[in-house]
Amino acid sequence: MSRPPLPADAVEMLRRPNPAVMATLRSDGAPVSAPTWYVWDQSEGGAGSVLLSLDEGRVRLRHLGADPRLTLTVLQDGDWYTHVTLLGRVVDLRTDEGLTDIDRISRHYTGQPYPDRVRARVTARMRIDRWHGWGAFKDSDQASV
Amino acid sequence: MSRPPLPADAVEMLRRPNPAVMATLRSDGAPVSAPTWYVWDQSEGGAGSVLLSLDEGRVRLRHLGADPRLTLTVLQDGDWYTHVTLLGRVVDLRTDEGLTDIDRISRHYTGQPYPDRVRARVTARMRIDRWHGWGAFKDSDQASV
Numbered sequence: 001m002s003r004p005p006l007p008a009d010a011v012e013m014l015r016r017p018n019p020a021v022m023a024t025l026r027s028d029g030a031p032v033s034a035p036t037w038y039v040w041d042q043s044e045g046g047a048g049s050v051l052l053s054l055d056e057g058r059v060r061l062r063h064l065g066a067d068p069r070l071t072l073t074v075l076q077d078g079d080w081y082t083h084v085t086l087l088g089r090v091v092d093l094r095t096d097e098g099l100t101d102i103d104r105i106s107r108h109y110t111g112q113p114y115p116d117r118v119r120a121r122v123t124a125r126m127r128i129d130r131w132h133g134w135g136a137f138k139d140s141d142q143a144s145v
Numbered sequence: 146m147s148r149p150p151l152p153a154d155a156v157e158m159l160r161r162p163n164p165a166v167m168a169t170l171r172s173d174g175a176p177v178s179a180p181t182w183y184v185w186d187q188s189e190g191g192a193g194s195v196l197l198s199l200d201e202g203r204v205r206l207r208h209l210g211a212d213p214r215l216t217l218t219v220l221q222d223g224d225w226y227t228h229v230t231l232l233g234r235v236v237d238l239r240t241d242e243g244l245t246d247i248d249r250i251s252r253h254y255t256g257q258p259y260p261d262r263v264r265a266r267v268t269a270r271m272r273i274d275r276w277h278g279w280g281a282f283k284d285s286d287q288a289s290v
Contacts, residue, residue: 023168033218034230073179085179
């Protein structure tokens with residue numbers, strides 16, 4: 001595990017619409033994972049952060065309200081041996097007014113705004129505390145998976 | 146979330162060499178995720194279980210020794226909107242004598258035995274307590290991601 005900032009080539013990969021899986025903590029402390037869309041933001045002083053969007057009814061939202069710690073593994077699209085895992089916490093949870101955040105994320109993955117205009121969504125910003133890279137972005141001499 | 150056994154079509158997907166991400170708990174209780182190979186075993190009374198292989202030096206091994214709870218999200222290869230998440234715990238951790246388990250898993254993914262014959266490996270069997278499906282294997286009427 002390394003501390004941010006991430007190297008430029010890892011950031012370049014994270015900026016693409018890759019498959020990703022997030023894991024949060026249930027109320028009993030057990031981990032629960034789920035695929036998710038995300039967008040990488042290089043704002044916030046260059047450290048970089050991740051924007052996630054959750055349906056207002058999503059149980060993960062309650063998890064993150066009770067314990068903000070989460071982890072996100074991003075698989076390079078088409079070559080999942082190359083991947084980056086981010087460890088951190090949600091530092092901001094807010095209603096996605098006008099669905100502007102989910103539209104940004106949806107356009108990033110599909111080229112189109114988000115189709116569901118009815119259900120409210122919540123935007124979560126993940127602060128990166130640690131990261132771990134593999135394949136093209138290996139950050140250590142750790143033995144293979 | 147549903148209880149096992151999983152429906153036949155979900156099991157059929159899980160039997161294929163799909164990308165997967167597992168998450169375990171660090172000593173401080175924070176979740177940490179990583180891509181992993183796995184194989185689905187329909188043995189054990191038809192309930193089904195997952196076989197994982199870890200390098201002996203892997204920190205996840207210490208995590209699982211301290212808290213056996215883990216979660217595994219399996220993405221359908223080529224269509225990650227369709228996915229199955231498994232929640233459970235490691236019920237068996239043992240040295241992979243002769244590397245027979247990692248060879249089985251490696252052949253499943255690459256058609257070849259595992260190339261590293263030097264480092265010892267540990268086999269972990271995951272018991273499935275709950276599962277959640279999406280896309281073709283949706284197990285609930287929950288709103289979209």
